[in-house]
Amino acid sequence: MMDPPQKTQTNLFDVYLRLRPPQAGNANAEKFLLVEESEEGDAPTHITLNPPNDRRRAIEKFAFTRVFEENATQLDLFQGTKVLPLVEGALAPHGGDGTDGLLATLGMTGSGKTHTMLGCRSQRGLTQLALDVVFRSIQSNMVDYESTPALEASIRSSDASEANIHPASTFLESIFGDATAPSRAGSRATTPMIVRPSHINICPQIPGQYPESPKSVRLVRHLDELSNVTVLRTPPNQKTREKVLPKTPMTSLGPKLANASPSKKNYMTLTSAAKNKNVTKPGFLKGDYLPPATARRTLQRPSVLPQMPDISAIRASCDPSAEYAIVISMYEVYNDRIFDLLTPPIKSNATKEYRRRALLFKCTETSPDRKVVAGLRKIVCSNLQEALMVLEAGLHERRVAGTGSNSVSSRSHGFFCIEIKKRRRGRANGPWGTSTLSIVDLAGSERARDAKTQGATLVEGGKINESLMYLGQCLQMQTDLNNNAKPNLRLFRQCKLTELLFTNSFPLTSTSQSASHRRAPQKAVMIVTADPFGDFNATSQILRYSALAREVTVPRIPSITSTILSGGHPAGQFPQSDPSVVSSSPASSPVLQHRPLFHPSGNHSRTFSPISDTERGTMENAALEIARMADMIDQLNGDLAHESEARMAAEAHLMSMEDRIVELEQEIREECYADFEQRLAMEMNRWKASLSLEQERGEEHWDRKVEVLARSVGVVVTAPSDEDDMENEDKENVLIENLEQENERLRREVSILKRELSSRTPSKRAPLQERGDLPITKGEISSLSGKLEQLRVSNGSPTKKIRKLPPKKWESVAMDDDMF
Numbered sequence: 001m002m003d004p005p006q007k008t009q010t011n012l013f014d015v016y017l018r019l020r021p022p023q024a025g026n027a028n029a030e031k032f033l034l035v036e037e038s039e040e041g042d043a044p045t046h047i048t049l050n051p052p053n054d055r056r057r058a059i060e061k062f063a064f065t066r067v068f069e070e071n072a073t074q075l076d077l078f079q080g081t082k083v084l085p086l087v088e089g090a091l092a093p094h095g096g097d098g099t100d101g102l103l104a105t106l107g108m109t110g111s112g113k114t115h116t117m118l119g120c121r122s123q124r125g126l127t128q129l130a131l132d133v134v135f136r137s138i139q140s141n142m143v144d145y146e147s148t149p150a151l152e153a154s155i156r157s158s159d160a161s162e163a164n165i166h167p168a169s170t171f172l173e174s175i176f177g178d179a180t181a182p183s184r185a186g187s188r189a190t191t192p193m194i195v196r197p198s199h200i201n202i203c204p205q206i207p208g209q210y211p212e213s214p215k216s217v218r219l220v221r222h223l224d225e226l227s228n229v230t231v232l233r234t235p236p237n238q239k240t241r242e243k244v245l246p247k248t249p250m251t252s253l254g255p256k257l258a259n260a261s262p263s264k265k266n267y268m269t270l271t272s273a274a275k276n277k278n279v280t281k282p283g284f285l286k287g288d289y290l291p292p293a294t295a296r297r298t299l300q301r302p303s304v305l306p307q308m309p310d311i312s313a314i315r316a317s318c319d320p321s322a323e324y325a326i327v328i329s330m331y332e333v334y335n336d337r338i339f340d341l342l343t344p345p346i347k348s349n350a351t352k353e354y355r356r357r358a359l360l361f362k363c364t365e366t367s368p369d370r371k372v373v374a375g376l377r378k379i380v381c382s383n384l385q386e387a388l389m390v391l392e393a394g395l396h397e398r399r400v401a402g403t404g405s406n407s408v409s410s411r412s413h414g415f416f417c418i419e420i421k422k423r424r425r426g427r428a429n430g431p432w433g434t435s436t437l438s439i440v441d442l443a444g445s446e447r448a449r450d451a452k453t454q455g456a457t458l459v460e461g462g463k464i465n466e467s468l469m470y471l472g473q474c475l476q477m478q479t480d481l482n483n484n485a486k487p488n489l490r491l492f493r494q495c496k497l498t499e500l501l502f503t504n505s506f507p508l509t510s511t512s513q514s515a516s517h518r519r520a521p522q523k524a525v526m527i528v529t530a531d532p533f534g535d536f537n538a539t540s541q542i543l544r545y546s547a548l549a550r551e552v553t554v555p556r557i558p559s560i561t562s563t564i565l566s567g568g569h570p571a572g573q574f575p576q577s578d579p580s581v582v583s584s585s586p587a588s589s590p591v592l593q594h595r596p597l598f599h600p601s602g603n604h605s606r607t608f609s610p611i612s613d614t615e616r617g618t619m620e621n622a623a624l625e626i627a628r629m630a631d632m633i634d635q636l637n638g639d640l641a642h643e644s645e646a647r648m649a650a651e652a653h654l655m656s657m658e659d660r661i662v663e664l665e666q667e668i669r670e671e672c673y674a675d676f677e678q679r680l681a682m683e684m685n686r687w688k689a690s691l692s693l694e695q696e697r698g699e700e701h702w703d704r705k706v707e708v709l710a711r712s713v714g715v716v717v718t719a720p721s722d723e724d725d726m727e728n729e730d731k732e733n734v735l736i737e738n739l740e741q742e743n744e745r746l747r748r749e750v751s752i753l754k755r756e757l758s759s760r761t762p763s764k765r766a767p768l769q770e771r772g773d774l775p776i777t778k779g780e781i782s783s784l785s786g787k788l789e790q791l792r793v794s795n796g797s798p799t800k801k802i803r804k805l806p807p808k809k810w811e812s813v814a815m816d817d818d819m820f
């Protein structure tokens, strides 16, 4: 029998295991996880994992601080997991600074983490119970925040995280609006009002693919009627669907809840605050955080909150000489980024989408010795009711999605932080000390194949598994710490989740503070949830890295070589796990071999396996990662096939489009050619017309010139007879040529004369008529007149007959002459 795990100084966490009751469809499944009975009626601490249907596999035994069986209640968990000491550590009843506390859940998807932390509609979770005990314990030492205005400033100045601090009344007014306002169908549901009847399926990722699994639907009960349920969000193919259940008067809510028919309102499906989440819209881009597509609208104020279990008798001790204030903040780690759950998303000007700003986890000026999430919105709460309403508001923003494994699966690691501010009583301006109790609902590890996730949800699943793998590595470091090895702090910085969970467990090396002023390391409790009927491989992986101790019983398997040498059964047919087989080979010993792998106390003799525990752990994590990646590869192969089909279709379409384009181009070319031809013909005609017009004008011009010349020499132009036309034309051509030559010669002479004239002095110039040096004589002038006379006889267009001018024309010619 394995020794019970012992608490050591170096344990980062106390680790508890909670087993969930079998799910509806799993009642007949084989139970692979058995709780070992403890001695002397103590609470059980060990479990055994029996691999189902595979006797060759090792039987593993795990030790935890305590194991809670399927029938354990929320109150059992609250009392058994030492939440009270965590609260007391933060309240510091003996004076001085409090100790930070961390309460987290870890487990496969659907194993009951959210149920444990946030409860269901009739039962409170550890978060509500912790809040209850905090407020109950400091009741008489609470500062009156509302009636002391200076308090706000003093709390603000004591905050080390650059937070926006608001009083609960203002914040809740902005979130829930008027409590007396009528119900608004379509506004987002307040958490306890969300009911999810078992007959309504939830699975928004692949609508219609899993007939037996739930469809995605968010339901809200109207303020005045418990069972009047309105669909808030549905898968795309069910957008318009609306479910309305039979109405039940609000006054009879309590008894009805207890006796609700499972077909209408199953206790297991009517989860409370846990299910107040935003269902992830399918189709997000990788890594992108797209919160609800609309701004936060006023929520309905929940009218009923679960009261059970009753812990009114439980109180933690507080410091009687101190006064306290409670400040609440909430954030989530989604895709390795931190987002505030109490700050509404802001509409981006560029994309018109509502987005959240990722926050940093860092040391600030006023907090050099520990890291804090900077820039959160924090709410100062004066009583339990306010704190619960803030929790409701924050959970409403938390991201969830329906998957094949859990109809309302958390897609982010949720952090709910209760800051306990404490200062000496009566010191109005005294400084506040702060200790924080962080309650963490981790997202569950999942196998893509089972979760049937795809697209953005698949990527989220990958990120969740990755961060949980790093968390596993960090938890395994507990073993190293037990062996007094130095912690490898780099391991904690692998992702945001481990950074947030572990950074404040160790003093920061860079701090300048002396060791005496260092804060005490946080106290941490981890509750591992498991489904004994669920996925054996995934559950055993989680148990391996979270358990405080492990023992492996390996059935000896005869080696193939020894089997062959002994002339026994051929390989593959040997009854391998039969312990009755006797062999001389040590490797084929029939005896079961026990290998205790580690003991947290370090007091026990250890049998080391050939590889160290850390290496083994790393290999196991690697195996988990390989399995996840194999799932992803399957998924991606499916996507690839789908995409290839789509691509082929698109290519075919493209080809037909190309053919169409060629046809169209041909048609357009032909049309253009015809159009061009038509225009060319038109242009030609126009050009010809204008050419003939020009010719006509030129001829007319010549006609007029000739007429003017003929009149000036007194020639009567008569029309020649038709017989003389040819002869006259020849003569006219000759005459024109002669005249042109003569004209040219005369121009030359005139220019010579002008040159000469300009070279002479003005006194020597004589009038042209008196000069005897002119090259043209009077006789020549008279011969020129004679030629003109002849020309006048037959002058006209070479191509046109000389017209006989009518008397009117002659008159106009005479007028022209006068003008000359």
Ligand SMILES: Nc1ncnc2c1ncn2[C@@H]1O[C@H](COP(=O)(O)OP(=O)(O)OP(=O)(O)O)[C@@H](O)[C@H]1O
Pocket: 019, 020, 021, 107, 108, 109, 110, 111, 112, 113, 114, 115, 116, 120, 268, 269, 271, 274, 406, 408, 409, 410, 411, 442, 443, 444, 445, 529
């Ligand atoms: N101990 C329990 N008793 C009764 N019901 C339980 C218990 N544990 C889990 N359930 C029910 O099982 C369902 C899934 O549980 P829950 O949502 O808490 O799982 P989870 O581990 O938070 O999953 P995820 O990681 O996907 O968010 C819920 O309907 C819840 O009410």
